[in-house]
Amino acid sequence: MRRSRVFMPTLKENPAEAQIVSHRLMLRAGMIRQASAGIYSWLPLGFRVLQKIEQVVREEQDKAGCQELLMPTMQPAELWRESGRYDDYGKEMLRIRDRHERDMLFGPTNEELITDIFRNSVRSYRELPKLLYHVQWKFRDEVRPRFGVMRGREFLMKDSYSFDIDFAGAVRSYNKMFVAYLRTFRRLGLKAIPMKAESGPIGGDMSHEFIILADTGETGVFCHRDVLEFPVPENVDYEGDLQPIVDKWTSLYAATDDMHDKSKEVELGDQLVTARGIEVGHIFYFGTKYSKPLGAMVTSAEDGEVPVEMGSYGIGVSRLVGGIIEASHDDAGIIWPESVAPYKVGLINLKTDDAACRQACDELYAKLQTAGVEVLYDDTDERAGVKFAEMDLIGLPWQLVVGPRGLKSGVVELKRRAGGERQEISPESVLARLIG
Amino acid sequence: MRRSRVFMPTLKENPAEAQIVSHRLMLRAGMIRQASAGIYSWLPLGFRVLQKIEQVVREEQDKAGCQELLMPTMQPAELWRESGRYDDYGKEMLRIRDRHERDMLFGPTNEELITDIFRNSVRSYRELPKLLYHVQWKFRDEVRPRFGVMRGREFLMKDSYSFDIDFAGAVRSYNKMFVAYLRTFRRLGLKAIPMKAESGPIGGDMSHEFIILADTGETGVFCHRDVLEFPVPENVDYEGDLQPIVDKWTSLYAATDDMHDKSKEVELGDQLVTARGIEVGHIFYFGTKYSKPLGAMVTSAEDGEVPVEMGSYGIGVSRLVGGIIEASHDDAGIIWPESVAPYKVGLINLKTDDAACRQACDELYAKLQTAGVEVLYDDTDERAGVKFAEMDLIGLPWQLVVGPRGLKSGVVELKRRAGGERQEISPESVLARLIG
Numbered sequence: 030m031r032r033s034r035v036f037m038p039t040l041k042e043n044p045a046e047a048q049i050v051s052h053r054l055m056l057r058a059g060m061i062r063q064a065s066a067g068i069y070s071w072l073p074l075g076f077r078v079l080q081k082i083e084q085v086v087r088e089e090q091d092k093a094g095c096q097e098l099l100m101p102t103m104q105p106a107e108l109w110r111e112s113g114r115y116d117d118y119g120k121e122m123l124r125i126r127d128r129h130e131r132d133m134l135f136g137p138t139n140e141e142l143i144t145d146i147f148r149n150s151v152r153s154y155r156e157l158p159k160l161l162y163h164v165q166w167k168f169r170d171e172v173r174p175r176f177g178v179m180r181g182r183e184f185l186m187k188d189s190y191s192f193d194i195d196f197a198g199a200v201r202s203y204n205k206m207f208v209a210y211l212r213t214f215r216r217l218g219l220k221a222i223p224m225k226a227e228s229g230p231i232g233g234d235m236s237h238e239f240i241i242l243a244d245t246g247e248t249g250v251f252c253h254r255d256v257l258e259f260p261v262p263e264n265v266d267y268e269g270d271l272q273p274i275v276d277k278w279t280s281l282y283a284a285t286d287d288m289h290d291k292s293k294e295v296e297l298g299d300q301l302v303t304a305r306g307i308e309v310g311h312i313f314y315f316g317t318k319y320s321k322p323l324g325a326m327v328t329s330a331e332d333g334e335v336p337v338e339m340g341s342y343g344i345g346v347s348r349l350v351g352g353i354i355e356a357s358h359d360d361a362g363i364i365w366p367e368s369v370a371p372y373k374v375g376l377i378n379l380k381t382d383d384a385a386c387r388q389a390c391d392e393l394y395a396k397l398q399t400a401g402v403e404v405l406y407d408d409t410d411e412r413a414g415v416k417f418a419e420m421d422l423i424g425l426p427w428q429l430v431v432g433p434r435g436l437k438s439g440v441v442e443l444k445r446r447a448g449g450e451r452q453e454i455s456p457e458s459v460l461a462r463l464i465g
Numbered sequence: 466m467r468r469s470r471v472f473m474p475t476l477k478e479n480p481a482e483a484q485i486v487s488h489r490l491m492l493r494a495g496m497i498r499q500a501s502a503g504i505y506s507w508l509p510l511g512f513r514v515l516q517k518i519e520q521v522v523r524e525e526q527d528k529a530g531c532q533e534l535l536m537p538t539m540q541p542a543e544l545w546r547e548s549g550r551y552d553d554y555g556k557e558m559l560r561i562r563d564r565h566e567r568d569m570l571f572g573p574t575n576e577e578l579i580t581d582i583f584r585n586s587v588r589s590y591r592e593l594p595k596l597l598y599h600v601q602w603k604f605r606d607e608v609r610p611r612f613g614v615m616r617g618r619e620f621l622m623k624d625s626y627s628f629d630i631d632f633a634g635a636v637r638s639y640n641k642m643f644v645a646y647l648r649t650f651r652r653l654g655l656k657a658i659p660m661k662a663e664s665g666p667i668g669g670d671m672s673h674e675f676i677i678l679a680d681t682g683e684t685g686v687f688c689h690r691d692v693l694e695f696p697v698p699e700n701v702d703y704e705g706d707l708q709p710i711v712d713k714w715t716s717l718y719a720a721t722d723d724m725h726d727k728s729k730e731v732e733l734g735d736q737l738v739t740a741r742g743i744e745v746g747h748i749f750y751f752g753t754k755y756s757k758p759l760g761a762m763v764t765s766a767e768d769g770e771v772p773v774e775m776g777s778y779g780i781g782v783s784r785l786v787g788g789i790i791e792a793s794h795d796d797a798g799i800i801w802p803e804s805v806a807p808y809k810v811g812l813i814n815l816k817t818d819d820a821a822c823r824q825a826c827d828e829l830y831a832k833l834q835t836a837g838v839e840v841l842y843d844d845t846d847e848r849a850g851v852k853f854a855e856m857d858l859i860g861l862p863w864q865l866v867v868g869p870r871g872l873k874s875g876v877v878e879l880k881r882r883a884g885g886e887r888q889e890i891s892p893e894s895v896l897a898r899l900i901g
Binding site: 075 | 474500502507530532533534556597608
């Protein structure tokens, strides 16, 4: 895409309303614009990142045997009355009355609706296990939405739901999501630590939050330093036994503020890392909490009809855009991991009125595009300094700088955004490098 | 995907609530389930089709130079008060009050919001033209939602918006969308005819509905029979002059019920085709209708500040799923065009307890999947008749039938769903055919 054409309204000044760095950088880079409090439009640059994150999440869910569907944003109140949550949920739930005076709501989560779909479709243990997910916009009417997409009101979430005939099956489903989450966050360039979370009235320890460490995180976190170095499994057989992986990852201490056990501070001493964290995922086993009241029964091999065992598993897709920036930026701007960068390469023409520069840039642009490399080509007549600053701000992994002096010596400059290393290199070699 | 694993709750009986064939077939094939009146969950099979249609629409928008972004579902009422539409829109608009008593609405369309984004970002004619689009769920609170996804309340729509400095520019943008729509519907296997539509208070003839012909269509349509054979342009240079294409396609009579000129019936005689049609797209030039009240001004080269010239361009993405089925089905079920089929091939094992059948099927399945061909593999122990009926119902383009008798002679059977032709063929040849 040519810079002269792309709709990317960057800001020179820091917007006053942004309190944290990801919000500030997303506004400045022209990734988002506020539509109303806590509700954003995703402009092309931001939308590309959002889509890439969504795609990584999707691929890892699919690998784990989870099937994608799509539930609507609007849900009938009756279902939530059946589960008893309609009154419990409070003012965060956006309640709506339609033209026929029927109570509806903008879904903040989907346990009721997926249980309704399940109870109308599945009858027998022979059809289990089932893992279903969707990626859909949710709404929670926060009192004080803030921090941009990190705590917005309308947000994109991936939520999966598991259905099993018994507890042993539910554990296998839980473990699949546990491992899929480790892999998902790793692919997004994040180090996410599963931490024991409140498991609610059901008890047991089948609830984990996945937390990334970032100085600006909302939560205090405590974990054994070795957890930070645990290996994320590469080739996973999701039909095999995943318990050893889960056991390993839960073998050392890791807890958020509200679950923290003070005695661990003495016990672990300088092995304990104290940091700030951002929750990016949450997995949760809740047994028959919804299947019982909603009557989602399946015939088992021996016991007649039993309520199905369930769990739910969420990833905050739009929140991750902010989370990744919080974890990966410097004073000049964003530093995207390659897996979610809106473009891989920023191509800068330093002198657009120079025929040689223009020709070299046009050729590089055409060849990179033909090879399927995503390029943002700054073909404008802005000053070099402005171009460099903007490329640093939007954080593409590679900057390819073409100027008249270099060209005379047959070289262009390649800069890696992450480390800042620069290299003079021939156009041929740079193509081999970026395409390879 | 294996049939034994996929979540595809088909129905044996015709659901009583479905009045038209697409609604009936989508329910029977397990593509959708109703969540509440006019609101559907898209189960995996239906979701795959929805995604494929969305992707075709997206690719053709991108080719035409339209840039994708994503606006939220919830919009602030103030913007609609600025344009004057908040009171005009009536009961179809879902109005909501948030916890702070602010008026909001679930967007039925996005002219106001995109104009707001534009006015806050673009100042000069030098940044024009701009074509922006998004694919987002919309809500219209129909009095009597019916016909499944054809007239639902929550529906997925692609809506584009053009911004130009003057009328000549607006015509160029309009033509781009006109041609992109011809190509989009063609790729979806549809014959969509642009028909002159009500252009509203602005006048002129810059408004066309794109209508597909189907016996169950909601609208009566009239058109010169030659229009049905006009060629859809193959390789389009969207920067070139598209007027000749638009002129050609609008050179002969084509109108819906409400725009129909009775005198044409005599004039055209048996050259006039009278049929039923379904609207799948609508393109519309509206000048400064929103830019003026919302103050979306740009500096022009000569005239100082002028309100930007706009148009909007919609495609009913979720409605198209039903529309394609209405246009392409038989008594046995759906007949998907390959471009949007949920899977390309249905592989049927006729005798799952036969080792040779199982081995042959497993091999075909593995090889097709490795080659990137999407396969639904019926590995269940249902009776052959049930399997055939279900494959016909869900309408995959190719059925590959493996039975013990054929295998002994070294052949499998390949059936094309569309024409019903069957062919006995070696496994090697069938792979070459389906992969090639």
